[in-house]
Amino acid sequence: MHRKPTYPASENKLIRQLQARYPVESRFLQKGIGDDAAIIRPDGAKEYWVLTTDMLVEEIDFRREWTTPRQLGRKSISVNLSDLAAMGARPRFFTVSLAIPPDVSEGWILGFHDGMTEKGDTLGAHLIGGDLSRSVKHIVISISAVGETLNRKVLYRSGGRPGDLLYVTGILGRSAAGLMLLQAGDTRSRSRSKKEALQAHHQPEPRCETGLWLAQSGLVSCMMDLSDGLSMDLPRLCDASGTGAEIRMSALPVFAESASWGCDPVDRALHGGEDYELLFAVPQSKSRLLEKAYPSNLPRISRIGTLSRDVGNTWITQEDQGRQPLLPRGFDHFAGRSRGGKTRRARRT
């Protein structure tokens, strides 16, 4: 029996271990463990079907007192559908398993479901099943979402090549700036930028339409969504693609307004989680075409750097300070101990 009071290895290492330990051979499987979602090929089906699952745990991923049940429902499904967006798949269905402690009312459960189905329906995903459990103390939410490709076009984390240009959608660090406000108890402000940050934290918008467009364009080599922060997620993209990366600090689409409440916008853009923006790479020869063809009604994209041959290393360049290693300080569920001289966050809330 294993009950040493230690933290397990970090999430990345554990997932790599599981991937190596349980290889799957199946004629129905296009892609298993190790990407944002798994891809199934039903016999005879026109399209691939894409499956992803995510868990949100109270006091780790959210606090009941910071959110309404409806907001939490909307966020829970958004987080899942972001994984489908990252593959370029269209959301179709989802199931939800919910563990509920005794002090949660029926009204809360219904409000949560209302938010979840409302947001899911808007994005094309419908609730088709679930499981309700009691729990001793904390709410736990587990959603599994199913999507469908279009023309069997999907994007993996693994398609990137050295030289490809790196892009992100939207703004980075806005959700983390909102979290900072919540942590400071500053939630009633009327300032536009604070409202925007809180909105980004409570109601992230999965980039489904953008992901689909990028997959259909045929111009993108690899893609993932940013859930744990660029400094955590970029190495995952590089790892899957067998590359390194270099990004330029001045090119990051930061949420500059947050500086007014003591937030470091660059730090939050690099290490803050829960932006649910897309990170993708484009071969240099196709980048002009992509930038020209990219629809103006979709969230803006920013070219932030390049993939490199320097496998296993990610660098950040700052004009006046030269190049420095970009060390992962984003959200790692299993980082409870200090590493690399820094104590890493073990809780998101």
Added chain:
Amino acid sequence: MHRKPTYPASENKLIRQLQARYPVESRFLQKGIGDDAAIIRPDGAKEYWVLTTDMLVEEIDFRREWTTPRQLGRKSISVNLSDLAAMGARPRFFTVSLAIPPDVSEGWILGFHDGMTEKGDTLGAHLIGGDLSRSVKHIVISISAVGETLNRKVLYRSGGRPGDLLYVTGILGRSAAGLMLLQAGDTRSRSRSKKEALQAHHQPEPRCETGLWLAQSGLVSCMMDLSDGLSMDLPRLCDASGTGAEIRMSALPVFAESASWGCDPVDRALHGGEDYELLFAVPQSKSRLLEKAYPSNLPRISRIGTLSRDVGNTWITQEDQGRQPLLPRGFDHFAGRSRGGKTRRARRT
């Protein structure tokens, strides 16, 4: 905000509410909320694809000190695949979300995954993804399993008609008898029957092959699996089929040996949960054919009663005492208050 310290409505009522509240129209959906699993029709696919999800919560559904991680992994996937068996579908894939408190070691996590993939592989279901989260105190396991029909033949809870004969596979109340041993701390016994009961509790065998055979036979009108006990689950079958039911106590395949350790075998067969046997109905005209054709290598089946016109009521007949209402005393996750004069269990462990 809803934070009254009340228990939510019981699970059945809540699920009915959700079902009515979120109707789904989709050309890809064959069956949504309200059965053991949902059924998807991918465009062009030869078969239907079946999706189910289940959550196991520490201290509600299991106790860490009663089980090895490998046993728990095996049981977790078995419980899910039982839902696919109940539809007559073949297991193909699964994902797992795991919330892990800090005192759980990496060895525990790997042991759990070993058990889960071992058992899944045996039954044809392969691990293709998941999510690892921290939790504050308790382990929470959420598995979503995907299956494929054969010749698009599926069985629903809703196909039963008055007059159909009711059957169950295997033995009922054996897992609950094992739970009783665990609760009494009686786990080291060398008695064959005690070992059998503990085995049934720790390592239930989902009836995948039997479910598939029954669906293919074309002789069965409705089916579900028994997870919360016959007295809880039979009314669910009746509710979906728009019938009542009558069962004969003398016909129940009880685990008689458990009487030797103070267990009431009939009580456990009626109200004990986690048997994961199949409950199904067969039109009277087809029952002889079914009994004759039923393969001898599959677990035995017992004819325990009939579906009736007496909608909403289930009765049990005892030879010397006549007919009595069969009141639900199985496992209801949301039954925390007394009802019908009886305090119902709120925890399984």
